[in-house]
Amino acid sequence: MVKLTIDGKNISVPEGTMLLEAGRQAGIAIPTLCAHEAVSRSGACRLCVVEIKKGNRTRIVTSCLYAAEEGLIVNTKSDRVLNVRRLVMELLLARCPESEVLQKLAKTGQGALRGAAGTVCRRYG
Numbered sequence: 001m002v003k004l005t006i007d008g009k010n011i012s013v014p015e016g017t018m019l020l021e022a023g024r025q026a027g028i029a030i031p032t033l034c035a036h037e038a039v040s041r042s043g044a045c046r047l048c049v050v051e052i053k054k055g056n057r058t059r060i061v062t063s064c065l066y067a068a069e070e071g072l073i074v075n076t077k078s079d080r081v082l083n084v085r086r087l088v089m090e091l092l093l094a095r096c097p098e099s100e101v102l103q104k105l106a107k108t109g110q111g112a113l114r115g116a117a118g119t120v121c122r123r124y125g
Contacts, residue, residue: 004072019063019074020048030063030076031085031105033092046088051075060084 001012006023013022023030033045043062050063053073060080075081093102 002068002070004068004070004074006074007076013068015068017068019050019052019061019066019068022068023050023063023074023076028076032064033101033105034064045092047085049081049084049088051078051081 002015002017003010003012004022005011006019006026006028009026009028011022011026013025017025020030020032030048030050032048034043043065046062048063049060050066051058051074052061052066053075054069054071063074063076089102089106093099093106096102
């Protein structure tokens with residue numbers, strides 16, 4: 001078992017578990033469009049980004065492609081993460097402005113896309 005921390009919550013998951021699944025097992029919502037058990041992981045939508053900390057280094061990674069590591073600290077709601085998700089959402093909406101799925105996600109934000117300001121995209125909020 002691998003021990004890590006997600007949003008201040010200490011959890012243990014089997015080795016090889018992706019951060020997205022580890023978060024789900026811990027009851028932590030991480031938004032995604034492309035992650036589905038019926039298809040292989042691709043990280044294509046980039047909505048599932050999280051910030052990881054190893055030692056003194058932090059970086060943004062896609063949680064559906066990054067495996068849990070011993071002692072890893074994961075933040076799913078930092079300002080940096082929320083800003084990346086907002087940008088990704090804006091780019092997706094620019095590419096597919098008529099997509100009802102994207103419009104709904106932009107309006108509701110699935111909680112994990114929202115920051116202190118409320119809606120994800122001003123255009124749809």
